Amino acid sequence: MMYLKATLLSVISLTSASSVISPKTHHDVTYSIPTVHESAVQARRILRLESIGTLATVFPSTHATEDRPDVGGVPIGLMDYYGDCEPETGNPTILAINIATSFKNVDAGSNITMSLRWHPQDDKWRSPASLPRFSLVGRLEEIDADAVEKAGLTACYVGYHKDAAWWLPGNPVHSSKWVRLVVEEIYWIGGFGNVAYIGWIPLKEWQSVTPEEIESVRLPGEKKGRWGSLKSWVGLEKEQDVLEL
Structure with missing residues (x-):
């Protein structure tokens, strides 16, 4: 009986695994692994539609004011x-x-990296390991007030994060400033390696992606019409809309 149970569990595990890993062919349709540029387009759409990432940094070896353990x-x-x-x-x-x-x-x-992953809206996507994610390697660069105003960064940013209106530069709670992560390298994992590109995306590919390409592509599990216009999603409203928050 114990042997039978072990055998059944083994079969169930293998069946579950095979149902999660996407095959290269399905119903006589052959899938090709996306090119590096196609992967760059997907990454840029994720950058557009997501709004929260993980910043990875390293603690300094010495510190003067913080009460923390030795984590230099x-x-x-x-x-x-x-x-x-x-x-x-x-x-x-x-x-x-x-x-x-x-x-x-x-x-x-x-130094600093920012890692992002795609969160599908379609609940049929059960395996996060099958979905794209990537890391941006770069450096932080402060954005001066003139550039912030010219690019409409405040309206755009608060369009993504309404609550960020409380922490804008000059707020009475926390000192803050606008920075950009200047991307220097991109490492991409598009999903399972049999159907997705995994590797480095050259900076020129990242920077050459056009708005039309970002609009045209759809990500795994992205529901049709879920996001509407990207322009309205990122909150490119007039400046006075932000001031009313």
């Missing part, structure tokens, strides 16, 4: 908001709260 040189990943508010470059816009660990680490000399 240890990496830490923390959630943070971002917005795709400079789409011509593909550099994410971030409202940096100066007291936050990620930004203090960068100020102390840490």
